[in-house]
Amino acid sequence: MNPPTPAIVTQAGARRFPRWALLLLCCAYVLPGFIGRDAWKSADMASLGYMAELANGSSHWLMPTLMGTPAQNPATLPYWLGAWAIGLTPAWASADFMVRIPFGMLLALAMVATWYGTYYLARNPAAQPVAFAFGGEALPADYSRAMADGGLLAFIACLGLAQLSHETTPALAQLGFTALLFFAMGALPYRQFGPLVAAASALMGLSLSGAPSIALLLGFGSAALHYVDRHTELSGTINVQRTVRESIVITVVTLMAATLSFGLDLLRWKIELPKAVWSDWQGHFELLVWFTWPAWPLALWTVWRWRHQLFNQSISRHIALPLLFVCTCLGATLTTKSPDRSLLLALPAMAALAAFALPTLKRQVAALIDWFTLLFFSGCAFIIWVVWIAMQTGVPAQPAANVARLAPGFEASFSPIAFACACAASFAWAWLVKWRAGRHQAAIWKSLVLPAGGAALSWLLVTTLWMPLLNYAQSYNTLVHRTAAQISGPGCIETLGLGQGQIAAFQFYGKLQLIPMQPQPSCPWLLAEPQSDFSPLPDIDLAAWTLKSLIQHPGIEGESVMLFLKKSD
Numbered sequence: 023m024n025p026p027t028p029a030i031v032t033q034a035g036a037r038r039f040p041r042w043a044l045l046l047l048c049c050a051y052v053l054p055g056f057i058g059r060d061a062w063k064s065a066d067m068a069s070l071g072y073m074a075e076l077a078n079g080s081s082h083w084l085m086p087t088l089m090g091t092p093a094q095n096p097a098t099l100p101y102w103l104g105a106w107a108i109g110l111t112p113a114w115a116s117a118d119f120m121v122r123i124p125f126g127m128l129l130a131l132a133m134v135a136t137w138y139g140t141y142y143l144a145r146n147p148a149a150q151p152v153a154f155a156f157g158g159e160a161l162p163a164d165y166s167r168a169m170a171d172g173g174l175l176a177f178i179a180c181l182g183l184a185q186l187s188h189e190t191t192p193a194l195a196q197l198g199f200t201a202l203l204f205f206a207m208g209a210l211p212y213r214q215f216g217p218l219v220a221a222a223s224a225l226m227g228l229s230l231s232g233a234p235s236i237a238l239l240l241g242f243g244s245a246a247l248h249y250v251d252r253h254t255e256l257s258g259t260i261n262v263q264r265t266v267r268e269s270i271v272i273t274v275v276t277l278m279a280a281t282l283s284f285g286l287d288l289l290r291w292k293i294e295l296p297k298a299v300w301s302d303w304q305g306h307f308e309l310l311v312w313f314t315w316p317a318w319p320l321a322l323w324t325v326w327r328w329r330h331q332l333f334n335q336s337i338s339r340h341i342a343l344p345l346l347f348v349c350t351c352l353g354a355t356l357t358t359k360s361p362d363r364s365l366l367l368a369l370p371a372m373a374a375l376a377a378f379a380l381p382t383l384k385r386q387v388a389a390l391i392d393w394f395t396l397l398f399f400s401g402c403a404f405i406i407w408v409v410w411i412a413m414q415t416g417v418p419a420q421p422a423a424n425v426a427r428l429a430p431g432f433e434a435s436f437s438p439i440a441f442a443c444a445c446a447a448s449f450a451w452a453w454l455v456k457w458r459a460g461r462h463q464a465a466i467w468k469s470l471v472l473p474a475g476g477a478a479l480s481w482l483l484v485t486t487l488w489m490p491l492l493n494y495a496q497s498y499n500t501l502v503h504r505t506a507a508q509i510s511g512p513g514c515i516e517t518l519g520l521g522q523g524q525i526a527a528f529q530f531y532g533k534l535q536l537i538p539m540q541p542q543p544s545c546p547w548l549l550a551e552p553q554s555d556f557s558p559l560p561d562i563d564l565a566a567w568t569l570k571s572l573i574q575h576p577g578i579e580g581e582s583v584m585l586f587l588k589k590s591d
Contacts, residue, residue: 028327029151029381031168034464036160039171039471050447051178051478052129054485055188056122058440060497060531063578064523066189067498068093071526073104073121073190084286089517089525089536095360096288097192097232100125104190118530125190128198132187133174135201136370140173140377141166142208143340148331151381172380172467176320177373179473182313184481186366192232193363199227200236200347201370207244207343208374210268211251221272225279234283235292236367239350241276245269247346251337293357306356313365316391316473320376321348327382340378347371380466388469396455399476403448403483410444410487425491429577432494440486447482451475495577498527504573506532508585509547516540519551519559520583543567548586558584565589 061067071088075081085092086101103124111120143149144166153159160168177183186193203224206217221244228237252265283289296302310318324341331338332345351368355361412421413434425432454475458468484492494500505528509515517525518539528534528549539548543566550559556572558564567586575581 027148027150027152027331029149029378031151031160031165031381031466032158032464033160033164035381035466036164036168037465038164038167039175039465039467044171044174047178047474047478048130048133048174050482052126052133054443054482055184056126057119058489059485060493060499061118061527062189062492062496063498063527063581064521065191065193066523067526067530068522069100069189069191070104070118070121070530071522072101073108074117074526074530076101076105077108077117088522089529089538091522093232093522095192095232095292096286096290097195097230098286098288099227099230100190100192100195100232103195121190125194128194129187131198132201132370133177135198135205136177136373137170137174139201139205139208139370140374141170142205142212143343143374144169144378145212146338146340148338149340149378168466169377169380172470173374173377175467175470175474176317176376177369179470179477180313180317180369180373181315181477182309182362182366183369184477186363191363193360193366195231196228196233196236196363197366197369199224199231200233200240200351200367203228203240203244204343204347204370204374207248208339210248211265211339214264214268218268218271222275225272225275226282229279229283229288230286232288233367234280234289236350236354236364237279237283238276239353240347241272241279243346243350244343245272245276247337247339247342248272251339292359294359296356306361309361309365310352310355313362314369314372316395316470317369317372317376320379321372323382324375324379328378341375344371344375348375376470377467380469383469391469392458392472395472395476399451399472399480400455402476402480403451406480406483406487407444407448413491429491429495431500431576432491435490437486437490440489444483444486447479447486451479498524498575498581499531500577501573501575501581501583502527502532505549505583505585506534508571508573509534511546513547514545515547515549516543516545517549518561520549521551524551524583543588546588548588550584550586552582552584556582558586562586 061070068088072081072086072093075088076083076086081087083102084098086098104121107120107124108117111117145162150162151160151165187197202220206221206224210217210221225237225241228234228240246269248265249269252262280289296306325332325345328338328341332341348368348371351364351371354364354367358364408418409421409425412418413425414436416422454471458472501524514535514537516539517536525536529536536549537545539550539561548562548567550562552572553559558569566589568589570585570587573583573585
């Protein structure tokens with residue numbers, strides 16, 4: 023006998039989030055950060071460099087390189103998308119803006135896939151709410167839509183999503199394809215052809231985006247879960263053969279993706295077990311807490327409240343599938359050099375788990391979430407506005423002094439469009455708080471409206487009011503312009519010790535012709551990274567080169583280059 027579901031939802035609680043409001047919220051989150059900025063350091067800038075090399079024909083399409091050096095985390099598909107976008111750049115647009123268009127679409131794909139993945143998981147009979155004795159419980163379709171709204175709101179609310187989801191890096195492509203695979207496995211019991219195509223595309227895309235190991239684990243795990251789920255109430259014995267065939271197809275596609283990754287040399291050993299020191303584990307714990315907030319406590323509550331359904335005689339797909347994705351990505355987080363980018367892939371599934379906590383939350387817990395969210399994001403918005411006013415007027419004096427100290431030489435500018443967008447977002451936040459304070463709101467997704475709205479508000483304010491400051495402090499443009507101003511005449515420039523982001527910035531924004539340093543100087547100039555004490559690297563032959571200047575980035579501590587001039591023979 024199946025234990026009763028913990029979800030108790032009335033038809034009034036299954037009301038849909040207004041479509042226009044949900045679409046506006048998604049646009050307010052997606053568009054800021056893709057518009058009106060330079061490429062930021064260092065992964066964002068380095069990725070742009072690989073794309074530009076492909077577009078210029080300076081790199082092989084099956085092995086993208088930057089000045090002859092392959093990426094530390096090899097990938098192909100994200101760089102192809104950027105290179106194609108650069109090739110299609112019209113005269114009126116900048117190439118770095120065009121690159122962001124396909125990546126903005128990948129973020130939109132992740133949102134759509136999270137919504138539909140949660141929707142189909144909520145359609146599972148084991149996920150449906152308790153049937154009332156005299157009727158009035160939520161209808162299955164309405165309940166599923168309301169849960170999907172909650173899943174998407176939880177996804178947007180995650181604090182760690184903001185920056186990484188707006189960078190033109192393979193991590194964003196991995197996020198989009200992971201969410202697409204999550205949707206495919208959630209929808210597979212209800213649809214056949216579409217989810218299979220989506221699963222195949224996701225596994226191939228995930229492998230080509232630099233995460234073949236994740237594709238292997240998720241592919242085989244999803245196929246096994248789908249196979250075990252063949253005798254559930256939803257499938258029935260009549261569909262057992264279809265389920266087995268689908269599991270075999272997913273397994274075969276996973277093997278094909280692995281073969282392709284191996285052939286392109288994308289499948290490499292990258293696992294690094296965490297060290298048995300408290301500082302490392304504390305760092306992982308802190309990352310998990312803030313990066314996935316507020317989804318992680320709700321996800322834990324979901325696992326606890328639905329534990330009887332999870333470990334029953336049949337598989338509860340709406341809990342087991344998200345857990346598979348979350349645990350796989352958490353394992354990658356603990357064993358890779360980029361834990362934040364690995365943890366990013368867990369957000370769609372963790373958001374779906376968080377949504378299934380909503381029908382089981384007590385009123386006191388929902389009120390606590392609302393009050394904490396209100397205070398936190400209102401405080402963030404207040405700080406952003408105060409610092410912006412200080413940048414414009416010099417008052418209050420302390421924030422203005424802090425900006426001058428952290429970004430010396432920065433001159434604030436006023437943008438009427440950015441100011442209007444920030445004002446509109448602030449008024450929308452005030453209206454949202456007033457709406458949430460109404461006692462008549464019964465929708466089950468109501469507890470995630472303020473977290474999602476607050477996250478979108480903070481991101482929009484930062485990327486409008488603070489965008490000039492962020493460009494000054496987070497891009498290499500200032501360093502590039504200062505360096506280019508001291509280089510006279512055409513010719514190549516040798517480099518030593520520069521990071522991939524710096525190389526890409528000098529090539530893309532500075533239009534400089536860079537080559538690695540040669541045993542015998544062949545270029546009139548040399549750009550090198552200094553040592554920690556600002557002395558030249560020992561590999562530089564000071565008998566052949568004369569130090570002309572040490573150029574420092576005013577907004578990035580430790581970001582500097584040494585410019586050398588070749589001595590006359």
